[in-house]
Amino acid sequence: MATYKEVNGTAVQNYAGTYPGAVEGELWYNSTATTFQFQYGATAGVWATGNNLNNGRKDLAGAGTQTAALAFGGSAPSYGFTEKYNGTNWTAVNPMNTGNEDLAGCGTQTAALGFGGTNPGDGDNAKTESYNGTNWTAVNTLNTVRRSMAGSGSNNTAALGFGGYGSGAVKNLTEKWNGTNWTEVNNLNTARRSSGGSTGGTDTAALAFGGDNGGDPGTTAVTELWNGTNWTEVNNLNTVRSQLAAAGTQTAALTFGGRVAGGAITAAAESWNGTSWTTVASLNSIQTGAGGAGSNTAGLSFGGDSSPPSGTEEFNTGVPVGAWSTGGDLNTARTELGAAGTQTAALGFAGTPAPSGNTETYNGLTWTEVNDVNTARSNLAGAGTQTSALGFGGDPTPSTGAKTESWNGTNWTNVNDLNTARQRLSGAGISNTAALAFGGKSAPPPTSTGVTETWNGTNWTEVNDMNNARKRSGSAGTNTAALAFGGEEPDAKAFTELWNGTNWTEVNNLNTARYALAGAGTSTAALAFGGYVGTFTGLTENWNGTNWSEQNDLNTARGYMGGAGTNTAALAFGGAAPPTGLTATEEWSIPGTITKTLTT
Numbered sequence: 001m002a003t004y005k006e007v008n009g010t011a012v013q014n015y016a017g018t019y020p021g022a023v024e025g026e027l028w029y030n031s032t033a034t035t036f037q038f039q040y041g042a043t044a045g046v047w048a049t050g051n052n053l054n055n056g057r058k059d060l061a062g063a064g065t066q067t068a069a070l071a072f073g074g075s076a077p078s079y080g081f082t083e084k085y086n087g088t089n090w091t092a093v094n095p096m097n098t099g100n101e102d103l104a105g106c107g108t109q110t111a112a113l114g115f116g117g118t119n120p121g122d123g124d125n126a127k128t129e130s131y132n133g134t135n136w137t138a139v140n141t142l143n144t145v146r147r148s149m150a151g152s153g154s155n156n157t158a159a160l161g162f163g164g165y166g167s168g169a170v171k172n173l174t175e176k177w178n179g180t181n182w183t184e185v186n187n188l189n190t191a192r193r194s195s196g197g198s199t200g201g202t203d204t205a206a207l208a209f210g211g212d213n214g215g216d217p218g219t220t221a222v223t224e225l226w227n228g229t230n231w232t233e234v235n236n237l238n239t240v241r242s243q244l245a246a247a248g249t250q251t252a253a254l255t256f257g258g259r260v261a262g263g264a265i266t267a268a269a270e271s272w273n274g275t276s277w278t279t280v281a282s283l284n285s286i287q288t289g290a291g292g293a294g295s296n297t298a299g300l301s302f303g304g305d306s307s308p309p310s311g312t313e314e315f316n317t318g319v320p321v322g323a324w325s326t327g328g329d330l331n332t333a334r335t336e337l338g339a340a341g342t343q344t345a346a347l348g349f350a351g352t353p354a355p356s357g358n359t360e361t362y363n364g365l366t367w368t369e370v371n372d373v374n375t376a377r378s379n380l381a382g383a384g385t386q387t388s389a390l391g392f393g394g395d396p397t398p399s400t401g402a403k404t405e406s407w408n409g410t411n412w413t414n415v416n417d418l419n420t421a422r423q424r425l426s427g428a429g430i431s432n433t434a435a436l437a438f439g440g441k442s443a444p445p446p447t448s449t450g451v452t453e454t455w456n457g458t459n460w461t462e463v464n465d466m467n468n469a470r471k472r473s474g475s476a477g478t479n480t481a482a483l484a485f486g487g488e489e490p491d492a493k494a495f496t497e498l499w500n501g502t503n504w505t506e507v508n509n510l511n512t513a514r515y516a517l518a519g520a521g522t523s524t525a526a527l528a529f530g531g532y533v534g535t536f537t538g539l540t541e542n543w544n545g546t547n548w549s550e551q552n553d554l555n556t557a558r559g560y561m562g563g564a565g566t567n568t569a570a571l572a573f574g575g576a577a578p579p580t581g582l583t584a585t586e587e588w589s590i591p592g593t594i595t596k597t598l599t600t
Contacts, residue, residue, distance in 0.1 A: 012036070018326050018595055027598075035597045042323035042552055042592040045271070045280045045297070047313045053090050055081045056310030057303050061105025061151075062245075062291030063112040063199060066300045066314055069293040070109045070131065074303060075101045079119050082136070084109060085293075085300070090312070096136045098127050104161055105291075106153035106199045109133070113156045113177065116164060118147040124166050128182070130156040142182050144173050150197030150246070152206035152226070153177070160203045160226065163211060165193040170214035174231070176203050188231050190222045196246035196255045199292060204228035205250040207272065210258065212242040219261045223277070225250060235276040239268045245292035247299045248272070254280075254296040254315065257287040257304060265305070267547055269315070271296045282511070282549050283313055323552045323592025324540070327571065327585035328366040332358050335576040338382030338427075339518070339562030340389035340407075343569040343587055347386045347407065348562045351574065352378040353581065355396055359412070361386055362571065362585070373412045375403050381437060381475075382562075383429030390432045390455065395423040398443050404460070406432040418460050420451045424471035428482040428499075433457030436479040436499065439487065441471045448489045452504070454479050466504045468495045474519035474563070476526035476543075483523045483543065488515035492533055496548070498523055508547050512539050518563025520570035520588075527551075527567040527588065532559040536577055540588070542567055552592065556584050 012027050013019055018037070019028040027038050053071060060074030067087030073079060079099025083090040100117025107113050110133030118124045126142035146166035153159030157179030164171045172191035175182040188208060195211025206226035212218040221237035237255070244258030251274035260266050267283035273296075283301060290304030299315035330348065337351030344364035350356055350373050357372035373391060380394030387409035394400050401421030405412045418437060425440025435455040442449045450466030466484060473487030473495075480501035487493045494513035497504045510528060517531030524545035531537055538554030554572060561575025561582070570588035574581065 024593070033597070037595055037597050039593045039595050042321050042594050043318045044321045044552070045315060045317040046319045046321060047269070047281055047283050047301075047315050049284060050300075050312035050314045051089050052308060052310035052312055053083055053303055054092050054310070055083070056308055057081070058289035058305040058309055059101040060291045060303050061103050061114055062293040062300070062302065063105050063107040064109035064293045066294035066298040068109040069300050069302070070112050071291050071302050072096055072105060072112070072114055072131070073100050073103045073117060074291075080136075082131075085302070085312070094135050096129050097138050098122070098129070100125065100127065100147075102147040104149040104151035104197070106151040106159050106197075107131070107155050111155040111157070113151070113153060113159050115142055115151065115159075115161055115177075116146050116149045128177075132156070140181050142175055143184055144171065144175070146171055146173070148193035150195045150208055150211075152198045152201035152203065152250075154200065154202050158203045160206050162188055162197065162206070162208055163192045163195050170212065174226075186230050188224055189233055190220065190224065192220060192222075194242040194244075196244045196253075198249050198253050199247055200295060201249045207250045207253050209246070209253075209255060209272075210237055210241050210244050217261050218242070219259070237277050238270055238279050239266065241266060241268070243288040245287075245290040245301055245304070247292040247294045248296045250274070252296045254292075254294070254299040256283055256292070256299070256301055256315070257290055257306075259288050279550075281315075282547065284544060284547055284549070285311060285313070286508070286547070287311070320591035321552065322542075322568070322588055322590040323594050324554050324572070324586040324588050325593055325595065326555065327573075327587045328362070329583040329585060330360060330367050330574055331369055331583070332356065332360070333581040333583045334358070334574050335560040335581045336378040337562050337574055338380045338391045339564050339573070340382045340384045341386040341564045343565040343571045345386040346564040346571050346573070347382070347389050348573055349373055349382065349391055349407075350377050350380055350394065355394075362573070367585070371411050373405055374414055375400060375405070377403070379423040381425045381427030383427040383435040384431045388431040388433075390427070390429060390435045392418055392427065392435070392437055393422050393425045393440060401443070404455075408432070416459050419453055419462050420449065422449060422451070426473050426475040426484060428475050428477045429455070429479045434479045436482050438466055438475075438482070438484060438499075439470050439473055452499070464503050466497055467506050468493065468497065470495070472515040474517040474528045474531070476519040476521045477523040481523040483519070483526050485510055485519065485526070485528050485543070486514050486517050486531060496543075510541055510548050511550055512537070512541070514539070516559035518561050518572060520563050520565040521567035525567045527570045529563065529570070529572055529588070530554055530558050530561055530575065552594070554586055556582065556586065558582060
């Protein structure tokens with residue numbers, strides 16, 4: 001048998017920890033962990049914004065692939081409007097003869113079928129039209145009038161239509177198209193409207209999922225598989241929803257957007273592998289009633305009841321994404337500490353146990369102990385850089401909660417107090433002369449607060465409060481453009497608020513409610529990581545200025561940690577992960593690498 005060196009041209013390296021010189025796939029021996037390890041690039045499925053439709057609309061149908069798609073029908077004023085997508089731009093082509101909204105569709109860009117739907121002139125109808133790449137032709141109608149159907153089919157001569165709504169009732173009816181006529185076949189097990197379907201599937205191998213069954217609550221996650229003769233219930237969607245968009249086949253489907261139970265619009269997306277659904281990256285914008293095309297590895301979303309209604313997003317797998325890797329350990333394990341700086345020039349100070357006054361600087365590789373804060377404390381906030389930082393608030397005593405100290409790169413100096421003493425607060429800011437303090441727990445009596453104060457280098461000034469009083473939220477940004485996310489009051493919250501220098505505005509929530517999390521970045525490009533959700537978590541989410549999307553988790557689940565850097569180069573250090581506090585540091589990078597340990 002050939003040796004590793006004979007195959008790869010180099011021997012297995014022996015290194016204490018993560019081997020910094022490793023190339024992708026190279027094996028090394030970690031003498032500290034006494035394990036063999038290797039690294040590879042982190043990839044995932046992600047959504048990217050594409051060019052808009054020419055005619056924004058909702059409740060439209062789609063067919064084709066990500067780079068050769070067809071969008072047709074949809075809401076007023078142009079019910080029959082049709083557009084082609086070439087992977088870059090949408091082009092208007094010949095419209096349908098009888099435009100419908102809330103119709104079903106399937107096929108390809110040059111051989112599509114549109115059926116069912118509704119319009120002001122006809123109301124709900126059974127009309128069917130076939131597209132040959134140039135023109136639409138009216139063909140024989142469905143047997144049962146209905147709208148809000150789903151469809152499956154690889155072209156305009158072989159299709160399946162199922163579910164829908166007509167004559168005041170939700171339908172379980174299924175009809176099969178042979179290029180000339182529709183024939184009724186065996187029904188769905190669960191009647192439903194506004195469901196998803198395998199638009200790129202066939203008339204003999206289809207998938208139906210989600211929708212509204214007309215009950216209370218009507219929204220369902222039920223998934224059914226069609227084998228050419230019968231429908232069989234299989235594993236449900238993870239997120240119950242209706243009015244969702246879809247793409248793909250019976251064994252490889254993608255669904256995205258829709259309305260969840262209660263009516264809220266979602267950006268959630270899921271991928272089907274033939275057996276079960278897996279949650280994947282969310283759309284960048286929430287939407288419902290969109291069109292879909294493509295596959296579960298190269299999907300397309302367009303239109304919908306979103307902002308803008310002409311929006312297009314492309315889903316691709318295998319895209320390099322961010323990941324957390326191991327950095328140098330703190331010298332002193334601790335939680336509830338203050339933080340400032342960047343990934344390669346960070347500052348960690350104070351914290352628990354004790355409370356501590358310990359201060360350390362990070363250079364991208366190692367932490368070095370420097371001069372302590374003057375007042376040892378924990379549950380404080382920080383802002384600024386490694387050489388110009390501010391620490392404020394904290395406990396263990398009420399008087400500690402107002403104390404502010406300024407760091408000049410060498411020493412801490414006591415400066416003017418906060419107006420409202422508090423602990424478990426959050427902070428943002430670029431230096432020791434421009435910072436923002438918000439939220440926290442004031443005393444006595446102990447109460448969560450939304451009080452916000454701005455620091456000008458000399459004094460703190462009270463400004464407008466947060467909309468949602470809370471403590472232990474994550475934060476990012478500056479004293480004039482900040483972001484607050486998550487928090488506790490009295491349980492974990494997903495609230496996100498944006499500060500514009502004058503007021504706080506509620507924006508889209510985190511995907512996972514939590515508190516004791518850390519943050520990095522700006523008000524338009526932030527990273528939220530870790531926290532407590534009933535247990536400590538490593539969940540990481542990225543903020544693009546509008547929505548949060550899930551990213552690769554921290555390697556070590558934790559809360560009450562320090563955070564620094566940007567949403568493309570962040571740092572997580574210290575924190576709690578029972579039974580002890582941590583010294584562990586992790587670095588977030590895009591593109592990231594993932595380290596794996598060989599197991600027998």
